[in-house]
Amino acid sequence: MTADLHCHTKLSDGALGIDDLLVIAKKSGITTLAITDHDCLAGTVRAKIIGERYGITVIPAVELSCTDQKRNSKAHLLCYFPDKPERLEGLCRRNSLLRKNAGKLMAIKVAQRYPVTPDFIVKCATGSTNLYKQHIMRALMEAGYTTTIFGELFDKLFSKDSPESVLVEAVYPTPQETLQEIHDAGGIAVLAHPGMYDNFELLDELIELGLDGVEVWHPKNTPEQQESLKKIAKTHKLVMTGGTDFHGAYNPEPIRIGDYGPDDDALAALLSYKARLRRKQKKLEAAAAAK
Numbered sequence: 158m159t160a161d162l163h164c165h166t167k168l169s170d171g172a173l174g175i176d177d178l179l180v181i182a183k184k185s186g187i188t189t190l191a192i193t194d195h196d197c198l199a200g201t202v203r204a205k206i207i208g209e210r211y212g213i214t215v216i217p218a219v220e221l222s223c224t225d226q227k228r229n230s231k232a233h234l235l236c237y238f239p240d241k242p243e244r245l246e247g248l249c250r251r252n253s254l255l256r257k258n259a260g261k262l263m264a265i266k267v268a269q270r271y272p273v274t275p276d277f278i279v280k281c282a283t284g285s286t287n288l289y290k291q292h293i294m295r296a297l298m299e300a301g302y303t304t305t306i307f308g309e310l311f312d313k314l315f316s317k318d319s320p321e322s323v324l325v326e327a328v329y330p331t332p333q334e335t336l337q338e339i340h341d342a343g344g345i346a347v348l349a350h351p352g353m354y355d356n357f358e359l360l361d362e363l364i365e366l367g368l369d370g371v372e373v374w375h376p377k378n379t380p381e382q383q384e385s386l387k388k389i390a391k392t393h394k395l396v397m398t399g400g401t402d403f404h405g406a407y408n409p410e411p412i413r414i415g416d417y418g419p420d421d422d423a424l425a426a427l428l429s430y431k432a433r434l435r436r437k438q439k440k441l442e443a444a445a446a447a448k
Contacts (some may be wrong), residue, residue, distance in 0.1 A: 160189035160418045162216065162427075163235070163349070163372065163400025165407075167284040169194035169220075170291050172405030174284065175204050178414075183211040185414050189424060191218040191400065193235055196252040197286050198242050219245065220349060221339070222252050223332040225359050232332045232356050233349040235372065235398065238431060240343025248330065248338050253287055255327035260288030266323035267293055267314065273300050290315050291407040307409045332359060336366055345369045345430055347398050351386065352378035364393050369430065374399025374417045376410070396430050397423040 165171035166178055173181070175192065182190050190213050192204050201217045208215035216237055223232040239245060264278040273296045281299065282292035293314075294306045303310045315324050330338075332348075339346040347370035351360055360371060372378070373386045374397075390397045399419045401412050419427070 159185075159187050159415055160191075160424050161187055161400045161403065161415050162189075162191040162218070162237075162398045162418060162424075163193050163220075163375065164190060164403040164414065165194055165220075166192055166200060168197050168200050168286050170285070170287075170289040170404060170407055172291075172407045175200050176207060178403075178405075179204070179207050179211055179213060179215075182213055182414050187213060187415050189214045189216065190414075191216040191235075191237065193218045193220040193400075195220050195287070196222055196249045196256070198245060198249060199286060201242065217242065219249070221245075221248065221335050222256070222327075222329040223335045224327075224329045225332055225354075225356065226328075228358065230356070230359075231326075231354045232359055233354075234332060234335050234339060235347040235349045236339045236342070236344040237347065237398075237427065238343075238345055239339070242342060242344075244342035245338060245344070248335070252327075252329055255329060256287050256289075259325040259327040260290075260292075262325045263290070263323050264288065264293055266325075267297070270323075271297060271300060271302060273297065291404075306407055332363060333366060336363060336368060340367065345396065345427070347372055347396065350375040350377045350402065352382045360389065364389075364395070368395065370396035370398055370427070372399060373397045373423070374419060375402060376412060376417060377402075396427045398427060399423070 167174050192200055198219050204215045218237045221234045225232045264275040268275050278293055278296040281295040282288050291306055294311055297303055313319050313321050316322055336346050346368055348360055349372045351357055371386055371390055373383050399417050401417045403414050
């Protein structure tokens with residue numbers, strides 16, 4: 158059983174549509190896939206139907222943007238198997254609006270320096286529910302100012318330390334608020350790629366609030382961090398997930414679907430997690446009734 162539980166499509170900041178992503182997954186031997194578009198559940202039903210055609214189990218999922226205000230850093234929470242996904246729609250819309258406003262401001266700044274227009278940049282985001290830095294870079298590629306999405310020009314425009322930065326960062330709900338929203342929707346809450354934003358202190362705090370899992374296998378988690386996360390997960394009985402964070406041509410480094418993912422035991426634990434929670438709840442209710 159081969160799984161990749163963290164992939165993006167054109168609906169957010171990926172380069173591929175759902176159909177193409179699933180074709181590549183099929184030819185790569187993937188049997189279980191989660192499409193985790195940022196703050197977007199729009200492709201869930203379509204992905205499940207197409208996945209069935211290719212013999213791929215598609216897990217309903219979404220990656221939700223957060224701002225860890227205590228540490229002034231980003232954080233992302235993955236939600237898997239929400240029972241009531243409609244309860245996340247409001248959060249997704251709010252996050253999407255925040256991102257869109259930030260993207261428009263960056264597009265205006267770039268259009269003031271380069272011979273592209275904000276409308277042209279928006280065209281480069283066709284198919285997406287939002288406007289991302291990758292789309293701005295795509296416009297600059299089309300205008301002949303770079304041949305790559307990531308590199309010297311990207312760093313100049315979007316690095317916090319660059320004197321020529323046009324970066325505008327949205328302030329999203331806190332991880333604590335987002336964790337509660339996921340649980341209200343009946344979803345499994347997993348802290349994404351702790352190594353990417355150094356979210357290890359946050360991980361400890363979220364565990365105390367009922368976090369369900371942590372993404373262990375990810376390109377931005379070092380081997381040492383992966384081993385540490387495994388120990389934390391075992392100590393606190395968290396589910397362990399993993400994935401490539403696949404964006405196709407919009408990935409900063411070459412990566413293939415399935416290069417990172419959970420082992421069979423971790424995947425089985427995720428798939429059976431809700432059933433185990435229900436059994437535990439029934440036991441607690443029976444014990445309470447017997448008193």
